[in-house]
Amino acid sequence: MQEWAGVLAGDLGEEDRLNIAVLSGKGGTGKTTIATNLSVVTAANYIDCDVEEPNGFIFLNPAQIISQAVKVDYPVIDRKRCTLCGDCAKICQFNALVKTKKEVILFEKLCHSCHACRIACKHEAITFAKRTIGAIEEGQAGDLICRRGILQIGEPMAVPVIKALLENLPAGINLLDCAAGTSCNVVSSLHYADGAVLVTEPSAFGLHDLKMAVKLVRNFNLPFGVIVNKYNGDDRIQKFCQEENIPVLGTITYQRKAAEVYSAGKVLVELSVYKKEFCKIAEGMRGVFPWNWQ
Numbered sequence: 001m002q003e004w005a006g007v008l009a010g011d012l013g014e015e016d017r018l019n020i021a022v023l024s025g026k027g028g029t030g031k032t033t034i035a036t037n038l039s040v041v042t043a044a045n046y047i048d049c050d051v052e053e054p055n056g057f058i059f060l061n062p063a064q065i066i067s068q069a070v071k072v073d074y075p076v077i078d079r080k081r082c083t084l085c086g087d088c089a090k091i092c093q094f095n096a097l098v099k100t101k102k103e104v105i106l107f108e109k110l111c112h113s114c115h116a117c118r119i120a121c122k123h124e125a126i127t128f129a130k131r132t133i134g135a136i137e138e139g140q141a142g143d144l145i146c147r148r149g150i151l152q153i154g155e156p157m158a159v160p161v162i163k164a165l166l167e168n169l170p171a172g173i174n175l176l177d178c179a180a181g182t183s184c185n186v187v188s189s190l191h192y193a194d195g196a197v198l199v200t201e202p203s204a205f206g207l208h209d210l211k212m213a214v215k216l217v218r219n220f221n222l223p224f225g226v227i228v229n230k231y232n233g234d235d236r237i238q239k240f241c242q243e244e245n246i247p248v249l250g251t252i253t254y255q256r257k258a259a260e261v262y263s264a265g266k267v268l269v270e271l272s273v274y275k276k277e278f279c280k281i282a283e284g285m286r287g288v289f290p291w292n293w294q
Ligand code: SF4
Pocket: 077, 081, 082, 083, 084, 085, 086, 087, 088, 089, 099, 104, 120, 121, 122, 123, 124, 125, 126
């Protein structure tokens, strides 16, 4: 597979970084399958931004994993200084603070760490402490760097973990395996992307949700192309892309053995038929994204 590494990385300087988001309008399209296999054929680092259920490591199986906690600020109220004026609760846009007759109560999981309450408090009764909401893990799968964010169970806000994950990405090509859908978690990842690959399937739902994903990446003004996964001869996606002048990077054929390989936790490119299809997609990506930076 290494012969394909140069197809994408060849024109990048040693310090250059090219971040390609892999997203899908809906869940179940096989986005992680596409992202992990593309990482292998293009020798791109794999970055799992689906922090609520990061499962790409199952297929790439990185070793030597190091972990770092992701922490966020939360306000701590000094009851000796607090006059119960209520200004902090009034200014909080997220209803994270409630003033009662006896105290100010914090609902820490609603807090967005904006520090507005500290600024509003005239009595200097608010300081900040930190709490852990998740972790960033990084390991190596051969020459590939694999990194993922993990949101702790019960934590509602994924964005701080995604931001921590995507700051200081390694040099080279990074494939950002985004969350499914078009939620704010995907939007947060797209802020770090130079281009996007949209994964869909040939069905009415697939097409409907692809249209939302297209609208999203167009808002970001990113170059992008579409991959049709589970292709079964239904050309509705290709027809839509032709009408919208969107490049189709390639198709991945629907076959029972793909499901068998997937269930065994392996990458599809171990099968020659899929290796061929993914390599063709890698060629297609070269035509869509602005590689030639030098
Ligand atoms: S603004 Fe300060 S003094 Fe007023 S209720 Fe909040 S913490 Fe207490």
